[in-house]
Amino acid sequence: MIVLRPSATAAALLALAACAAPPAAPPPAFSPPEASGLVGVRPYPGPADVCQVIGESARTVEYLDHTEILVGCPTVETGAIADRLAEGGAQVAVVGEWTLISIPQG
Secondary structure (H helix, E strand, O other): OOOOOHHHHHHHHHHHHHHOOOOOOOOOOOOOHHHHOOEEEEEEOOOOOOEEEEEOOOOOHHHOOOOEEEEEEEOOOHHHHHHHHHOOOEEEEEEOOEEEEEEEOO
C-alpha cells in the first residue's frame, strides 16, 4: 500500500486537473430557416454545412434571380457567412436569424 503525504496528494491532484480538457463550448444555437419564414432547400455548399439554399417565399421573392443562388446562413455563423462572401456572394438581407447572401452561378 502506498501512502501519500497531503502535499504529495495535492500535487498529484493538480497534475491530473491540468491534464483534463476544458469543457467544449456549446455550438451556437439557431432555428431552422422555416422559423424565420424562409424555405430551406438543401445545405450549401455541402451536406454537412450550416448554410442553406433558400427557395422562393414571400420573404425572398425580391432577392431571387435566375443567375444567382440565394443562400441563407445563420447570423451567428460568422465564419460561414465570411466564406460565402469570399466566394463572391453579396449580403442582401437579414431575415429573422438568417443572413441572406446572393451568390453568382457559374
